[in-house]
Amino acid sequence: MAIGVIVNILTVVMGGIFGAVAGNWMSRDFADSLTLVFGVCAMGMGISSINQMENMPAVILALVVGACVGMACHLGIWIQKGGALMQKPIAKLMADKSGNGLSQEESLSMLVTAIVLFCASGTGIYGCLDAGMTGDSTILLSKSILDLFTAAVFACSLGAVVCLVAVPQTVIFMILFYGAKWILPLTTPVMVADFKACGGFLLIATGLRMAKIKDFPIADMLPAMALVMPLSYLWTNWVMPFL
Numbered sequence: 250m251a252i253g254v255i256v257n258i259l260t261v262v263m264g265g266i267f268g269a270v271a272g273n274w275m276s277r278d279f280a281d282s283l284t285l286v287f288g289v290c291a292m293g294m295g296i297s298s299i300n301q302m303e304n305m306p307a308v309i310l311a312l313v314v315g316a317c318v319g320m321a322c323h324l325g326i327w328i329q330k331g332g333a334l335m336q337k338p339i340a341k342l343m344a345d346k347s348g349n350g351l352s353q354e355e356s357l358s359m360l361v362t363a364i365v366l367f368c369a370s371g372t373g374i375y376g377c378l379d380a381g382m383t384g385d386s387t388i389l390l391s392k393s394i395l396d397l398f399t400a401a402v403f404a405c406s407l408g409a410v411v412c413l414v415a416v417p418q419t420v421i422f423m424i425l426f427y428g429a430k431w432i433l434p435l436t437t438p439v440m441v442a443d444f445k446a447c448g449g450f451l452l453i454a455t456g457l458r459m460a461k462i463k464d465f466p467i468a469d470m471l472p473a474m475a476l477v478m479p480l481s482y483l484w485t486n487w488v489m490p491f492l
Contacts, residue, residue: 251380251381251422251423251426251427252386253376253377253380253386253388253389253390253393254377254380254386254389254419254422254423254426256386256389256390256393257373257376257389257390257392257393257396257418257422258415258418258419258422259393259415260393260394260396260397260400261367261396261397261400261411261412261414261415261418262400262412262415263397263400264396264397264398264399264400264401264404264411265400265401265403265404265409265410265411265412265414265415266404266409266412267397267400267401267404268400268401268402268403268404268405268411269404269405269408269409269411271401271405275401275402275405280402280405283398283402284399284402284459284460284461285459285460285461287395287398287399287456287459288455288456288457288458288459288460288461288462289456289460290391290394290395290456291372291395291452291453291455291456291459292452292453292456292457292460293456294372294388294391294449294452294456295448295449295450295451295452295453295454295455295456296449296453297449298388298445298446298448298449298452299446299449299450299453300446300449301442301445301446301449302442302443302445302446302449303439303442303443303446303481303485304439304443304481304484304485304489306484306488307443307477307480307481307483307484307485308443308446308447308450308477308480308481310476310480311443311447311473311476311477311480311481312447312450312470312473312477314472314473314476315470315471315472315473315474315475315476315477316466316469316470316472316473318472318476319466319468319469319470319471319472319473320466320469323469324468324469324471324472325466325467325468325469328365328369328468329361329365329468331365331369332361332362332364332365332368332369333361335364335368335417336357336360336361336364339360339364339410339413339414356406356407359403359406359407360407360410360411360414362403363400363403363407363411363414364414364417365468366399367396367399367400367414367415367418368414368417368418368421368422369421369468370455370467371448371451371452371454371455371467371468371470371471371474372388372392372451372452372455373389373392373418373422374425374471374474375388375448375451375452375474376388376389376392376448377389377422377425377426377429378425378426378429378432378444378448378474379429379444379445379448380426380429381425381426381427381428381429381430381432381433382429382430382432382433382436382441382444383433383441388448388452400412400414432478436478437482437485439481439485440478440481440482440485441478443477443478443480443481444474444477444478444481446477447473447474447477448474450473451467451470451471451473451474454467454470455467
């Protein structure tokens with residue numbers, strides 16, 4: 250059962266409600282400081298996943314080639330465009346006023362950011378695939394804690410409309426979760442371990458970006474998640490025997 254997915258969706262809704270109610274209480278400095286804490290937590294989650302790595306060369310190759318593919322295809326830009334499309338029906342419920350003195354344009358831009366963050370982040374995609382293949386929802390449950398407060402921060406400016414981001418998030422995460430179950434029979438424990446490690450690198454990059462240390466192209470790095478298991482298999486069965 251998709252427990253991690255369900256919990257993650259509910260935390261976005263609860264965070265949106267809390268932020269809408271407590272919008273006047275949470276200052277911008279408080280929100281910025283909280284984001285730094287989120288970044289450290291994401292990096293800690295990544296380090297924990299990397300420790301499970303079996304074939305470092307295969308994982309590194311997947312990350313490099315995956316990033317090249319993502320950047321060549323402008324994957325990050327396409328994801329932003331997808332977020333903008335999902336933003337349109339949600340934005341209609343925002344009325345013509347913006348929270349916290351933001352202009353309509355600033356509010357819509359922030360809403361697109363929230364949609365991409367909750368629906369297409371590296372952490373969410375990796376967490377859904379990991380939970381679907383292994384039944385381990387640790388990443389999603391940890392992400393849920395972060396999303397609870399992140400949704401509250403967004404809702405302080407946008408209001409309860411942030412809760413509606415959970416609708417596209419539900420569709421995307423359920424597809425990833427149940428799709429991963431079809432992949433599991435084709436994998437080995439070594440391939441899964443390397444998959445977790447690859448996701449760990451994405452989590453560290455996400456943490457560095459959240460902490461505003463370095464703006465990594467997380468979306469462009471996502472193809473690595475599709476490449477790492479085939480490369481892990483090839484490395485184990487075709488390269489290692491000759492070493």
